Amino acid sequence: MTLPLPTLDPRARRRLEIGLALLADGQPAEAADAVRAALEIAPGDVESHYALGQALEAAGDDAAAAYRAALELDPEDRMGAAVRLALIGAAPAPAQLPEAHVRTLFDQYAPRFEASLVDALHYRGPALLRRAVDRIVPEGRLDILDLGCGTGLAGAAFADRRRRLDGIDLSPGMILQAMARNLYDRLEPGEVVAALAGWPERYDLVLAADVAVYIGDLAPLFAAVRAVLRPGGWFALTAESHDGEGWLLGDRHRYLHSPGYLAAVAAATGFAVTEVEAAWARTENGTPLPGWVAVLRAA
Incomplete structure (x- = not known):
């Protein structure tokens, strides 16, 4: 899921896009490196922290810190970081999906x-x-x-x-x-x-x-x-x-x-x-x- 982030530095956006493409291509380690480069430029970008978590998770590495950073930056949790934390065993399963996550997903999907x-x-x-x-x-x-x-x-x-x-x-x-x-x-x-x-x-x-x-x-x-x-x-x-x-x-x-x-x-x-x-x-x-x-x- 992609969040609308019009203020993200274009250089960071480009590195994030490269990372997401590498992740989709089955290269999670390389994807993590590209997303880390995006975060060096824009350390407060929620989507990049979440994407780093996805890449680390796919590579078999510890993704909890990346997902927690995304959740701290966006407590409403539009990306669903709390869900990923639960699925990797780093937090209890929530009783339902975060409202903002579902709303964002389906507003984009409509x-x-x-x-x-x-x-x-x-x-x-x-x-x-x-x-x-x-x-x-x-x-x-x-x-x-x-x-x-x-x-x-x-x-x-x-x-x-x-x-x-x-x-x-x-x-x-x-x-x-x-x-x-x-x-x-x-x-x-x-x-x-x-x-x-x-x-x-x-x-x-x-x-x-x-x-x-x-x-x-x-x-x-x-x-x-x-x-x-x-x-x-x-x-x-x-x-x-x-x-x-x-x-x-x-x-x-x-x-x-x-x-x-x-x-x-x-x-x-x-x-x-x-x-x-x-x-x-x-x-x-x-x-x-x-x-x-x-x-x-x-x-």
């Missing part, structure tokens, strides 16, 4: 999001949710809330089932893309759990396509969703899975959740598990990523 996700990664999360919901609630119009609505792919998948359709997304760039569909009655930017705390509407169905992958501890999310569902309402979500217990942070900056963990959190937050089906929602390097689609019912 203009090409659908082409990259649907065409390159064969994303089918909204279609999985639609099939799961139709099996359980085959007829009728619903008041629907689309969490992490992105560009509106899930909203489009449920367009003919909506009586009301609202959406929340952390990225303002994604919200602008969703607005262009003219499907939503209300669209708001914000972190989903915080936004739901003051949400005035109540729903028959809440969707969360590819949202759980950015949150480790799902209990706050489930509790917030339960608060905006009518009694007997439905919560449909996709997630990526692993063979162990609980949740863990994966190498791709995405969280994995076991089905057993889902059931435990659902029970603790006022849901009954109606359906859990093993299903992949996207691919990585052409390989489907193990996951599941679930439908929960509010007690």
Whole structure:
């Protein structure tokens, strides 16, 4: 991920770009040398410290100091340095990805999001949710809330089932893309759990396509969703899975959740598990990523 840094000295920018190119070419030691040269010119550049961490990590060297420097310079953590620290064992795994990291990632990703996700990664999360919901609630119009609505792919998948359709997304760039569909009655930017705390509407169905992958501890999310569902309402979500217990942070900056963990959190937050089906929602390097689609019912 590249941050907009218009004030970076052109000489430092050029050395950083060389370093990133060398890293992409599989030459991490040489990349680290190039990035160190950039930091000699611009020692306060967040992206260069993060890139140095990436190069050192790829070379099998200690990258913790570089990532910590990036985090100290940018406490909001747009680059995701805290995530890399956790993945190299230098810090505990955060309960969810830093908001600024996710917002920056998707604001930059928004203009090409659908082409990259649907065409390159064969994303089918909204279609999985639609099939799961139709099996359980085959007829009728619903008041629907689309969490992490992105560009509106899930909203489009449920367009003919909506009586009301609202959406929340952390990225303002994604919200602008969703607005262009003219499907939503209300669209708001914000972190989903915080936004739901003051949400005035109540729903028959809440969707969360590819949202759980950015949150480790799902209990706050489930509790917030339960608060905006009518009694007997439905919560449909996709997630990526692993063979162990609980949740863990994966190498791709995405969280994995076991089905057993889902059931435990659902029970603790006022849901009954109606359906859990093993299903992949996207691919990585052409390989489907193990996951599941679930439908929960509010007690």
